[in-house]
Amino acid sequence: MGAATPPLMEYSVSPDPRRAVAKLPLSHGRKRRSVGIVGLVVEATGLRKRFGQVHALDGLDLSVSAGEVHGFLGTNGAGKSTTIRILLGLARASGGTVRVFGADPWDDAVSLHRRIAYVPGDVSLWPNLSGGEAIDLLSRLRRGAPHDVAEYRRRRARLLDVFQLDPARKGRAYSKGNRQKVALVTAFATPADLYVLDEPTSGLDPLMEAVFAAEIYRVRDEGATVLLSSHILSEVEQLCDRVTIIRAGTTAETGTLSELRHLTRTEIAFSSDGMDASRLAQIAGAHDLEVRDGRVRLTTDSTDLAPTLESLAALRVQALTVAPASLEELFLRNYGERTVAAPPQLATRS
């Protein structure tokens, strides 16, 4: 699927990321690299990771195909960062199998790292190095000896510009969002075959999220694979071709967005002034309808919005809000449990 995939649920007015792409200078040299690996870039089955008594991962399956942007969706503490650390060979799995580009990430970490760009979930910087120095150092460590300095400089300058990052500050002077930008500029300044991004937008404002989205589209068009973890459903819907939903260390669901559409709902609310049961009965496709605190609330299938919206227009409703369901609500509805702050499972002593 190309850049034409419309974001499923983008009701708010936000800058169109694809327009941002159009403004960017053409990528130099490599237009669309041929995808070296046909098939799976990441393949994890039955992945387990224990921290003492805590089962952080409990039989996780994850497969990411070459050339796709794969969303890795889960609530806080679901095990996203742990999985990503295992994929990078920073942590060792306690059980299960894992392959990245067909190799074992623990044994072949170094050769894999030549092909991988990583943005950690919680970026910290060296207090006495400037952001620019950190970017240069990490980029040099990543690409090794022979490289095209001029090309790197161009990319770096462009990224600093679009992310509006001042590279001359020292590490301590950056806010969380700016530290994240340092890691993002580092990741995108050197081409990679696989981008592993752990909640990369959690500190970014909406404008910067759009710039980030543009970079994702750019590297995807160049043929790279992206694994993007997030706890925000709408972000994943906007950017990703396929999604894996992780819940308490196991895979809850995986598939393309259209396969997962049954999961997504849209929440609609409007003022209850002048509404009565007979008028509300005219709304097409309404589920979970309730009247509370002067508002009418209902949900609809995200795939079947048009009739509902038409009937709302006919009712001349006031103060209408339409929003995608949050991940928490999705879990609540589909799996019938609250996963927010769910305690990690404790190992049962056998």
Place this chain on the structure above:
Amino acid sequence: MNTLAPLLWQRARRDRWTLTYWILGTGLLALFAATAVRSEYGDDAARAGILRLAVAHPSILLLRGLPQGAGLDAFVFFQIFTYLALLAALMSTLLAVRHSRAEEETGRAELIASTRAARDSAAVATLVHGVAANVALGVAVAGGFALGGLALRGSIVTGLAAAATGIVFLAIGLFVAQFVRTSRGANGVSAALVGLAFVLRGVGDALGTPTVDGLHMTSSWLSWLSPIGWGQHVAAFSGDTLLPLVPSLLLATAAGAGALLLGARRDVGSSLLKARASRPQARRSLSTGFALAWRLQWPSIVGWAVGAAAFGLFAGTLSGLIEQATAANPTVADTLRGLVSSDGSVDQALISAMFSIVGVLAAACAVQSVIRLRQEETSGLAEMVLATPVTRVRWLLDYVAVGALAIVIVISAAWIVATAGVLASGDDTAHIGDATVAAAAQLPAALTYLGVLALVFAALPTATVALGWAVLAVGAVLGIFGGIIGAPRWVRDVSPFSHIAALSGNSVAWNGGLWMVVIAAAAAGAAVAFMRRRDLRV
């Protein structure tokens, strides 16, 4: 509810072990010094001999105190007070920075400042906590002396003097923390001020005027510039006066009030010295893991090297003086040799003693390099480096290499200054050879610390910081003070610093050094093996 109580509780709880070690350790040093002097310098003549030598060649006073007569109690005070005060001072600056700048740096201070706690509550709590810690340290010192059989009154005066010195540096540490952006920087500046106080007192005492009997000395005005000098001037067991502690109280009050005032007028997390604008691009050389480790460590390496150079200067200039003195009085030579536990000539013994302190400084610098590894790991910075094509083993070895380089630099700094000192003072140039052997002899001991701590980091990462400093402190105390505190031979043998090659005449015993190099290499090898197998642990 008062917010001071929970803040104090949090500090006490966080520091419960750290402060216990500092306070008990200082108290034990006082106790051992008292009992050891009793057994080793039991007779008046031996003590008078040492004092006369020191008075005649006052550079020795740099590392002891101000002679106040040959009485046993006063002699103990002369031997050990400077070090008790030094420990109190370092405990206090570390405590002050730990609860002020370090908290701001991590952002935890913001959490506290956003509660009902007043703007200065955290600083007030730190001051109260630090004063309480110093009172406890004073009690431990007084108790150590009293248990060691010294007069109660003088013991209490010593305890008060040590506590007062600590409290001054508590306030100074808090004051420094207002200016410096990072906790590492604030600790460095505070430690340098402690070092300055140590050196000012030493030089001031050395430039003092002796009495006719050669057993007492009045310091020059320089000593009165140093909080450690003020403590020294209580002259426990001889003068027993608390008047010299008045300037301590005044300075502590001024620095503490200054810190509170400055702290209340600036943003949380900001510093009064602003960071300079820095390079937007990295130098070409900053392109390897080793270059990063060097970049992170060189400022502290320079600091340790400057300290070591000062001891090198003593080693290079003292020896000539000693030689003349001992030629006149052979019994002094015997006692002095006992002091540094060596069989060579007295000047060789002194050079060895100076360089064993240099060895401790070099080992401390290397230990810091491994501790940096652990800090990189816990802060998440290691993750970013290790997600590039840098192996865990390579990453470990980069820091170990910087540690080894640091050892060489610190020892070389002392050796170069010692050699220059010998040449400048027109001494017997044979002392250059002695200094060279003494300097080389430190290498294996310092390398042993580096190798063993690297192994601890690889096998038991969470213990790295605590074990690193603890092992170094125990090794240094046994190696340097082993003689003074009368530790039995087998205990002293545990410390690598006891095995440094001994100078005796023209022959040098290198066996111990060879073994230590073997141990260091084996430990480093085991560290590599463990590092291959372990993942990152935060």
